[in-house]
Structure formats: C-alpha cells, structure tokens
Amino acid sequence: MTEPEVEVAEEAARRVPLSRDRVLRRAVGLADEAGIEAVSMRRLAQELGVVPMALYKHVAGKDELLDGMVDVVIGEFAPPDPGQDWQAALRQRLLSARAVVVRHRWARQAIESRRKRSLAVLGYMDAVAGTFLGGGFSADLTHHVMHALGNRIWGFSPELFDETGDPGAAPPPPEARAAMARELGERFPSILAIATATAGDDLSGVGGGCDEQFEYEFALDVLLDGFERLRRDGWSSRDRDQQGDR
CATH class of the missing domain: 1.10.357 (Tetracycline Repressor; domain 2)
Known part of the structure; x- marks a missing residue:
C-alpha cells in the first residue's frame, strides 16, 4: 500500500465504533509489537485514535485490561x-x-x-x-x-535456569564461552556434565540455552x-x- 492508502486505512479504522473486543485486540496487537511494558491506557488510546477516558467505558483500568488480554x-x-x-x-x-x-x-x-x-x-x-x-x-x-x-x-x-539474559547484549564469542565452561567445570562438574550432554565435547555451546x-x-x-x-x-x-x- 502507498503512504496515502495507509493513511486512509488508518483513518477508516479510527472511525470504527469502539468496543471492548476492539480495545482488547488492539492491546494484544500492541503487546505483540512492542512488549507488554508498552501497553498503557494512554498509549492504547493513541493507537485507537480516542481520548483515554473513552477506554474506561469498556475496561475499568489497567488490571482489567490485562485480564481481558489474557482472555483473548x-x-x-x-x-x-x-x-x-x-x-x-x-x-x-x-x-x-x-x-x-x-x-x-x-x-x-x-x-x-x-x-x-x-x-x-x-x-x-x-x-x-x-x-x-x-x-x-x-x-x-x-x-x-x-x-x-x-x-x-x-x-x-x-x-531450571534463567537463560534469557539481556536481550540487547551480544553473546560472548564461542572461545569465551568455552573458557568459562572449563572454569565452571572445575568447581561444578555435575552441572557441566548435564550442560554438555547434547553438545558432546564442544564447550562453545554451553550457555547458549536449551x-x-x-x-x-x-x-x-x-x-x-x-x-x-x-x-x-x-x-x-x-x-x-x-x-x-x-
């Protein structure tokens, strides 16, 4: 779609009557796009092209909004x-x-x-x-x-392990992971054994997640x-x- 066509589509979407289902589904879409932290009544109102108070006719507040998103x-x-x-x-x-x-x-x-x-x-x-x-x-x-x-x-x-880490951080190179694995293996051999169970002797894969x-x-x-x-x-x-x- 061209930029003018996108603008027309967005304007048409804003004219669709507000409903609880529309509010919840846009909130789910916003969470998919930007994460749950981005979902607020103010941000959601902007997405829907309405004033924040308009949302309160359909959801009582942030808690009810999250409950409804889970239901969706x-x-x-x-x-x-x-x-x-x-x-x-x-x-x-x-x-x-x-x-x-x-x-x-x-x-x-x-x-x-x-x-x-x-x-x-x-x-x-x-x-x-x-x-x-x-x-x-x-x-x-x-x-x-x-x-x-x-x-x-x-x-x-x-x-069992929180392996999410910092999503914005670059993973250490394989050589560094292997060196850390060898060091940890000297102190915690059983943990190293299960961590390398699927990788064999390749220590560079340790810490890469399951x-x-x-x-x-x-x-x-x-x-x-x-x-x-x-x-x-x-x-x-x-x-x-x-x-x-x-």
Whole structure:
C-alpha cells in the first residue's frame, strides 16, 4: 500500500465504533509489537485514535485490561480433536496452548501476574480437568495431577535456569564461552556434565540455552505417562494417608 492508502486505512479504522473486543485486540496487537511494558491506557488510546477516558467505558483500568488480554489469548487455544483418548487429547490441547504463548511472547508474564480467575480462565481449567475425569480419573487424582501440571496447562514450564539474559547484549564469542565452561567445570562438574550432554565435547555451546519446545514436550510426556500409571493403579490420596499412619 502507498503512504496515502495507509493513511486512509488508518483513518477508516479510527472511525470504527469502539468496543471492548476492539480495545482488547488492539492491546494484544500492541503487546505483540512492542512488549507488554508498552501497553498503557494512554498509549492504547493513541493507537485507537480516542481520548483515554473513552477506554474506561469498556475496561475499568489497567488490571482489567490485562485480564481481558489474557482472555483473548486463551480464546486462541484450540480444543483437541474429538474421539481421542484422554492422553492424546490433553497433549494436543496443551501443545496448542504452548503454540499460542510462543506466538504472544508477553503472554507468560501476563498470565503469571494475574490473580483474578475470569470466566475464560475457569472455562479452560474446567476443560483440562474434564479431560482427566472423562478419561477415567477420579476427582481426587485429577486434583493432584492438575497441581503437578501447574503452569504447563498454559503452555509454559518452570525453568531450571534463567537463560534469557539481556536481550540487547551480544553473546560472548564461542572461545569465551568455552573458557568459562572449563572454569565452571572445575568447581561444578555435575552441572557441566548435564550442560554438555547434547553438545558432546564442544564447550562453545554451553550457555547458549536449551530447546524450550523439546523440554516442554519431554516433561509433558513424562507427566502424562506417570498420570496414566496412577490411573491404572487406582491411586488415591487416602491410600497415601493410610500408609503415613503405619
């Protein structure tokens, strides 16, 4: 599009009546483009071509805006194909959630910061729990496996190491990373052993980060297999309590 055509399109977009859905979706787009830190009521009003007070007819403030943005993201999670067993259905549901969270890089931070359980949040949690119950899990076991999954139901895992670093900083050259790895290896040989497990003797790759998608799927499959064993064995928290009394 030419510059005049872009200006015409932007002006036409500004004339579209404001609605809660439009406010939330523009906020999601702004977070995608500039990061969650860039999202403010004032900046969002500028993006929509309205005065900030106009937004308060649709969202009560920044907290409600973030709650709504999380709801938009959850709305993009795809349900599993019908007819699958519980394990395949849950795996597909959670991998869909992960794909959405990877697409919206800010979403993890927003989800973790929310304390209010909206209808969208409760509906998604209910669907995950319902997959277990529909697969033959007791309510007791479902309660505990939901705790075990934790934030994995939203598509991300608790990380063992924070390897994000400064996004604006240039990574050290391979020779420097190898030298640091050798030095650390003298003091922490077990950590070096697991850090180089996939790189062999090439120390230049240490500190380069892990394959997050692989690690997420690996942990998910380990958990799902363990959950299935507990289901087959008829596990109950009452049995655990009785064993503790002996």
